[in-house]
Each structure stands twice: as structure tokens, then as C-alpha cells.
Amino acid sequence: MSNHLSHDQMSRCVLGQASRQDEAHGRICSQCKAELIQFTDAVATFQDVMKEWSEREAVPRFEETPSPMPLRRWLVAGVAVAVLVAIPIYEQRERQPRPESKANADELLMEEVAAHLSRPLPMSMERVMVLLPQVESNVPEREEVR
Amino acid sequence: MTEKRPLYECMEPTTTFGFVASGMESPTTEIQDFDRVMQLYWPRVLRFVMVSVRDRDVAETLTQDCFLNAYRSRHSFRGDSSVNTWLMRIAVNGVRKFFRNRRLQFWRQLQQSSVDASMMNELVGDRSISPETRTLVSEQVRAVWDATKNLSERQRTVFLLRFMEDMNILEIAAATGLTKGSVNVHLFRAVRAVRKSMGRTK
Numbered sequence: 001m002s003n004h005l006s007h008d009q010m011s012r013c014v015l016g017q018a019s020r021q022d023e024a025h026g027r028i029c030s031q032c033k034a035e036l037i038q039f040t041d042a043v044a045t046f047q048d049v050m051k052e053w054s055e056r057e058a059v060p061r062f063e064e065t066p067s068p069m070p071l072r073r074w075l076v077a078g079v080a081v082a083v084l085v086a087i088p089i090y091e092q093r094e095r096q097p098r099p100e101s102k103a104n105a106d107e108l109l110m111e112e113v114a115a116h117l118s119r120p121l122p123m124s125m126e127r128v129m130v131l132l133p134q135v136e137s138n139v140p141e142r143e144e145v146r
Numbered sequence: 147m148t149e150k151r152p153l154y155e156c157m158e159p160t161t162t163f164g165f166v167a168s169g170m171e172s173p174t175t176e177i178q179d180f181d182r183v184m185q186l187y188w189p190r191v192l193r194f195v196m197v198s199v200r201d202r203d204v205a206e207t208l209t210q211d212c213f214l215n216a217y218r219s220r221h222s223f224r225g226d227s228s229v230n231t232w233l234m235r236i237a238v239n240g241v242r243k244f245f246r247n248r249r250l251q252f253w254r255q256l257q258q259s260s261v262d263a264s265m266m267n268e269l270v271g272d273r274s275i276s277p278e279t280r281t282l283v284s285e286q287v288r289a290v291w292d293a294t295k296n297l298s299e300r301q302r303t304v305f306l307l308r309f310m311e312d313m314n315i316l317e318i319a320a321a322t323g324l325t326k327g328s329v330n331v332h333l334f335r336a337v338r339a340v341r342k343s344m345g346r347t348k
Contacts, residue, residue: 011337017330039341043309045283046290050197050310053269054189060210 005032014039173232174225180217187230188213190311191237197294197306198241200265208244212237227320234311234321238303245299266291293343301336304329 005013005022012018013026013036026032121129177183191212196205215236216223223232269291270284294302303322307313313321318329 007338007341008334011334011341014337014341015333017334039344042286042290042344045286047310047312049269049271049283049287050193051189053271054193054196056271057189057192059185059188 004029005035010035010039172225173227173229174223176229177220177223177225180220183216183229183233184213187233190230191233194234194306194311195237195241197291197310198299198302199244200295202265202268204244208237208240212240215240227317231313231317231320234307234313235323238322241303242299289344290340293340296343297336297339300324301332301339304332305336305340308333 003025005025009018009022010026010032013022018026026036119126188209192205192209195208195212196202199205199208212233216233223229227235266284266288269287270280275283294305297305300322304318304324307318307321308315315326315329315333318324318333319326322329324332
């Protein structure tokens with residue numbers, strides 16, 4: 001049976017979770033020590049290289065530029081307000097009689113008044129007048145009979 | 147010429163889950179200066195996403211999405227965790243969403259098999275080191291890169307947050323939404339799998 005650290009014991013040594021006995025062995029045993037150093041060296045080099053690489057990369061400057069969205073929002077809001085204002089005005093205008101139609105109505109009224117005034121007989125006599133032609137037509141006949 | 151120190155070296159652990167830059171204010175105050183947040187945390191998020199998705203363009207897009215989401219929801223950030231942990235949580239969710247998108251699976255498989263070689267040169271960069279050292283570095287990076295490729299999504303996430311971002315178990319739990327025990331289990335399995343994989347490639 002080997003006295004060297006097992007794979008799991010080595011891994012625990014790397015993580016600093018090994019028992020005191022294993023830690024001591026890792027320091028004393030040249031073979032185990034070499035294995036541990038090989039791993040830690042490689043990881044440390046990897047860390048250094050990655051850190052240097054990332055430091056070389058340019059960091060984009062963060063600038064809070066005004067996005068086009070507020071302008072769009074303002075436009076949408078403006079259109080919405082315009083529509084909201086326009087609808088009641090439009091409805092009010094629709095309700096009001098137009099000047100042309102008002103003039104026409106005046107003319108019609110005046111014509112009616114004129115027609116009313118230009119009647120040959122008063123309105124109360126109109127019913128009688130309806131019968132009048134019949135009366136007139138009968139009268140001569142009677143006269144002729146006489 | 148002064149040597150440029152990586153930003154993470156200026157960071158220190160806090161009582162909350164994560165790191166904040168030295169002398170910085172509380173997380174809720176820190177998030178107000180979003181430009182500074184971008185400068186500070188963009189590299190961290192980018193490299194995490196990069197190793198997760200293994201495609202530079204996708205990584206940049208997901209990182210942008212992460213910061214866009216963070217910017218939009220910055221008012222709802224209560225400061226329960228550090229800004230770093232909060233951003234990492236958003237990034238982890240972004241990566242998870244990306245992998246759930248089945249429509250991209252074929253394309254992802256194609257990318258993973260073809261891009262890795264050129265990616266390695268880009269990652270190692272033009273370091274002023276000897277060719278021998280460069281070869282050694284490339285080998286080590288490739289070994290970890292290939293080993294993490296075969297991990298499950300959760301194992302990879304936990305592994306990267308621990309070994310690339312130096313986050314502790316509580317921070318990882320907060321960033322992934324897993325319990326502490328679950329993080330430990332995933333991390334142990336990830337380390338075991340990576341070690342096995344590296345042993346094979348040796």
C-alpha cells in the first residue's frame with residue numbers, strides 16, 4: 001500500500017481542507033509536494049495570465065447618453081394631448097349649426113312667413129274655402145235651373 | 147517607468163462578501179459612481195465570462211449585458227454583498243442563460259474545438275520573457291484551460307471564482323446562489339477533475 005497522498009487527499013490539500021497529517025505529508029514527501037506544486041503553479045500562472053489579459057482589454061467608457069426614447073415619448077404624449085383636445089372641439093363644432101345651414105333655415109322661415117302672409121283668406125276660413133269650389137260649381141247649376 | 151499594478155491588488159477583503167478597493171466607501175455609495183465601477187470590475191467580469199464561454203466576442207457581449215443589467219438595477223442594490231459579488235452573480239446568471247440557449251449549442255461546440263489555439267496566443271500575449279519560459283507558461287495555461295473545459299458549468303464557475311477571482315466560499319455561495327456545502331462539494335469535484343485532467347496531459 002502506498003504511503004503517498006491519494007487523489008482526494010491531494011485535492012483536499014489544494015483546497016486547504018486536508019487533515020494535519022495529510023498536510024504534513026504534503027510538505028515532507030517530495031513526490032506529493034511536487035504534484036501539489038505542479039497544480040498550484042499551473043493555476044497561479046493561469047490566474048496571472050488571465051488577469052493580465054483582462055487588464056489589457058479596453059474598458060468601454062460608460063456614458064449616460066440620452067436615449068431616443070424620451071423624444072419619442074414626448075412625441076407620443078403630444079399627439080395624445082392634441083387628439084384629446086381636438087375631440088371635444090370637433091364635437092362642439094358639430095353640435096353648433098353651421099352658418100350656411102342657418103342662412104338656409106332663415107330663408108325657409110321667411111318664405112313660410114311670406115307664404116302665410118300672402119294667403120288670400122285667413123287661416124280660419126281655409127277649411128271653408130276647400131268646400132267653396134264645390135259650392136260655386138253647384139250654384140250656377142241651380143241658377144240655370146231657375 | 148512605473149509598473150502598472152493590477153486593480154485587484156488594490157483591493158482588500160471586507161466584512162461583507164467580497165472585496166472593495168482600498169479607501170472606498172460602502173457598496174451602496176460605490177455603485178453610484180458607475181463609471182468607476184466599470185473601470186474597476188470590467189476586467190474581472192470579462193475574464194470570468196471569457197473562461198466560461200471561451201469566445202472573445204461572446205464574452206464581451208455577455209460582459210456588456212452584465213453591466214447594462216447592473217446599471218438598470220443599481221437602485222435596487224441594497225449593499226448586502228459587495229459590488230464585486232453582486233456583479234459576479236449577474237455574470238454567473240448571464241453565462242447560465244447563455245448555456246441554456248440550445249439554439250447555440252452546435253455553434254458553441256464548433257467554436258470550442260477550433261478557436262482554442264489562437265486564443266492561447268492571445269491570452270499569453272507578448273510577454274517579455276524567454277522562449278523557454280513562454281513555452282512553459284503556455285503549457286501551464288493550456289493545461290488549466292483544457293481541464294476547465296471539461297468541467298460541468300457549476301464546477302467551472304465555482305473553480306474560476308475560487309482560483310481565478312480569489313473569492314472565498316461565502317462569496318462564491320452568494321455569487322452563485324448555492325449553499326456553502328454545495329459550493330464545497332462542487333469545488334472539491336472540480337479540483338479533482340482538473341488535477342486528473344492535468345495529470346493526463348502531463
